[in-house]
Amino acid sequence: xxxxxxxxxxxxxxxxxxxxxxxxxxxxxxxxxxxxxxxxxxxxxxxxxxxxxxxxxxxxxxxxxxxxxxxxxxxxxxxxxxxxxxxxxxxxxxxxxxxxxxxxxxxxxxxxxxxxxxxxxxxxxxxxxxxxxxxxxxxxxxxxxxxxxxxxxxxxxxxxxxxxxxxxxxxxxxxxxxxxxxxxxxxxxxxxxxxxxxxxxxxxxxxxxxxxxxxxxxxxxxxxxxxxxxxxxxxxxxxxxxxxxxxxxxxxxxxxxxxxxxxxxxxxxxxxxxxxxxxxxxxx
Amino acid sequence: xxxxxxxxxxxxxxxxxxxxxxxxxxxxxxxxxxxxxxxxxxxxxxxxxxxxxxxxxxxxxxxxxxxxxxxxxxxxxxxxxxxxxxxxxxxxxxxxxxxxxxxxxxxxxxxxxxxxxxxxxxxxxxxxxxxxxxxxxxxxxxxxxxxxxxxxxxxxxxxxxxxxxxxxxxxxxxxxxxxxxxxxxxxxxxxxxxxxxxxxxxxxxxxxxxxxxxxxxxxxxxxxxxxxxxxxxxxxxxxxxxxxxxxxxxxxxxxxxxxxxxxxxxxxxxxxxxxxxxxxxxxxxxxxxxxxxxxxxxxxxxxxxxxxxxxxxxxxxxxxxxxxxxxxxxxxxxxxxx
Numbered sequence: 001x002x003x004x005x006x007x008x009x010x011x012x013x014x015x016x017x018x019x020x021x022x023x024x025x026x027x028x029x030x031x032x033x034x035x036x037x038x039x040x041x042x043x044x045x046x047x048x049x050x051x052x053x054x055x056x057x058x059x060x061x062x063x064x065x066x067x068x069x070x071x072x073x074x075x076x077x078x079x080x081x082x083x084x085x086x087x088x089x090x091x092x093x094x095x096x097x098x099x100x101x102x103x104x105x106x107x108x109x110x111x112x113x114x115x116x117x118x119x120x121x122x123x124x125x126x127x128x129x130x131x132x133x134x135x136x137x138x139x140x141x142x143x144x145x146x147x148x149x150x151x152x153x154x155x156x157x158x159x160x161x162x163x164x165x166x167x168x169x170x171x172x173x174x175x176x177x178x179x180x181x182x183x184x185x186x187x188x189x190x191x192x193x194x195x196x197x198x199x200x201x202x203x204x205x206x207x208x209x210x211x212x213x214x215x216x217x218x219x220x221x222x223x224x225x226x227x228x229x230x231x232x233x234x235x236x237x238x239x240x241x242x243x244x245x246x247x248x249x250x251x252x253x254x255x256x257x258x259x260x261x262x263x264x265x266x267x268x269x270x271x272x273x274x275x276x277x278x279x280x281x282x283x284x
Numbered sequence: 285x286x287x288x289x290x291x292x293x294x295x296x297x298x299x300x301x302x303x304x305x306x307x308x309x310x311x312x313x314x315x316x317x318x319x320x321x322x323x324x325x326x327x328x329x330x331x332x333x334x335x336x337x338x339x340x341x342x343x344x345x346x347x348x349x350x351x352x353x354x355x356x357x358x359x360x361x362x363x364x365x366x367x368x369x370x371x372x373x374x375x376x377x378x379x380x381x382x383x384x385x386x387x388x389x390x391x392x393x394x395x396x397x398x399x400x401x402x403x404x405x406x407x408x409x410x411x412x413x414x415x416x417x418x419x420x421x422x423x424x425x426x427x428x429x430x431x432x433x434x435x436x437x438x439x440x441x442x443x444x445x446x447x448x449x450x451x452x453x454x455x456x457x458x459x460x461x462x463x464x465x466x467x468x469x470x471x472x473x474x475x476x477x478x479x480x481x482x483x484x485x486x487x488x489x490x491x492x493x494x495x496x497x498x499x500x501x502x503x504x505x506x507x508x509x510x511x512x513x514x515x516x517x518x519x520x521x522x523x524x525x526x527x528x529x530x531x532x533x534x535x536x537x538x539x540x541x542x543x544x545x546x547x548x549x550x551x552x553x554x555x556x557x558x559x560x561x562x563x564x565x566x567x568x569x570x571x572x573x574x575x576x577x578x579x580x581x582x583x584x585x586x587x588x589x590x591x592x593x594x595x596x597x598x599x600x601x602x603x604x605x606x607x608x609x610x611x612x613x614x615x616x617x618x619x620x621x622x
Binding site: 016019037104118123154270 | 330335339341345355421438444445448451458463492554555559577580596601
């Protein structure tokens, strides 16, 4: 029985490996195609049958795209928005998650469940009144509507981050807090010296996903930002698309420039990131 | 730990109920061990500190919830019963918006149809594909971690850039997809430039970005004990019966999780519609959120846009509740011993 089974499984293994390889190649093709397009002249892009390797490599597409977009301005704006959002969200959400998991106070669990209900609410429902609110506060055409909510545990990432962090914090042994309190440590010290250092995987997951969401946010900049010198990269790229819709070489170079920072962050933190998703993803 | 049993009961363990607090105050006067080591710690002082800090640390999130979630929800509901265009006078019109939406707004029904069609087709296809890939990935072969990364990458890329990328791939004359079709001898397609083909095109793009569900499936597959497969092999079970009677049933919680997340996200597609099609051609990709956006910020109908947003919420809510209701029939929960 046994040997026969293993002999029979050799062709099936080869088959499944070949299948996997095929899917991987097919899934990578779009990136290859776009990379190749970004390094071609317009006349080469429109050549039939298409070529895979640009000759010569048109590196100037990237320089031109950076100048036309204007990339420097938008990149700076995006960085200001994303970093402020990230800092606010991680700080507020981890403190709230700490409070909801490791401090005891009356009404704690009820309030947590109430906060969680906002996960069900489509962004479209709250967008309009929030827009009106910012209009009255004079926040239109400023970065305020994009970054301030994250300092209050809402907006990009928001309650989802609180949820992820709380769930992870619950898995850290409570004896550690107890020991710190015995030594007279205040709760904030327990948060900073006990809980946070043990939470690297979930913090990385929160940072990578929040960075991705904030970097990719198109609707809010579209609604709130008016002057093009305030634009973030996401809206800059979208506007570039409608203005230069036939300049495929530049469009593809610009798209790759927008993708790169996210990929860089992902590869730098990949190991922790997948671990964090696996640890927290299924515990809901 | 050498803490007293009393302290241990109250500070330790994940299941710390508020009943412990009452018990604690009764026993407040009892002498404690190790008090010399922790001169500043008194039990009631500790609880007071926790209660104080607990509220302080959660306060920003609570304020945020009131200002940016609860308040806007109430305001949005009020708006949805009014005709209001951000500038002019606020006029309450009762159910007029809702009646207009249901009776005369053909575009609303079109966008509801388009969004539902996209959601209910793309979720099963994407999940089946992600599951199949996860099964193939869940083994030790050469290059497996590279494969995992390559298959996960599309879901990491920002959707704004992905939309641009696929706009080019879908190009009928010079795009990759028609080139591949020609290579295998199939006719060219119009992809997103055709009213009928546009939603299937979006679904294809969504399948390419199946990294999120794939990782969840992988985690579920790696949680299945090897002993189950060994037992099946002893009974002479082949790969199909192992897949059918072990892998698939034990992956149903992951299917459920991914399906609910899929409903919530697929009903809120915006970026792709804005960048790639402007809701076209002939409103063939007029997703609901895009229609809400158009009404609110292009036509200035804030009131009616709020009505549409509430319709969107009700649809998502009903579908999610429905998923939870039917989950009893097909999702395997170990604790219940089904």
